[in-house]
Amino acid sequence: MANKKKDHREEAVELLKQDAKRILQLIKVQMDNLTLPQCPAYEEVLDTQMYGLSREINFATRLGLIEPEEGKNLISALEKELSTLHELSMSKK
Template sequence: MESISPELALDLLYQEADRIKMLIKNQQNSLCISHCKAFEEVVDTPMYGLSRQVSFSIRLGIISNEMGQQLLSDLERDLNQLYNEVYEENKTITKGKEV
């Protein structure tokens, strides 16, 4: 059995994080992000999966706890930023319609 390098494991985890970000970005033009609880659940599912993959990688000793926690922290920060951008965009659009 081949061993997995920490670099490869981290790269695969970052690819998964990027996939989750793309899921959000592809919905940016939709009001669903800021108003739809179902969409939040759709995002929560891959986030949970990624957190389990990170945890498993840490337990195997492939990546450090710090690396795994930083990856999840960075992704959460990026997703919050995307949510805030969409919220502000929708707020501006809604204000424009009220005038």
């Protein structure tokens, strides 16, 4: 049973990382092709995606699939990547 829980845990972590990567890619595409970071549509997409990921992390944490600190680290890493992306975008303008 412990091995099965470990498999679920690893799968949950991998899925959350994939979702974080998908959000980053979505924002990259949006910044490259569609809108500026100051645009309300950009902010709406970013806020919605980050909220969704935070809810997924909360759910996985409540199920005991990931540790709360691991979820916080995932969000923090994504926020840092998005901040770097935003800074690069602004320096191009």
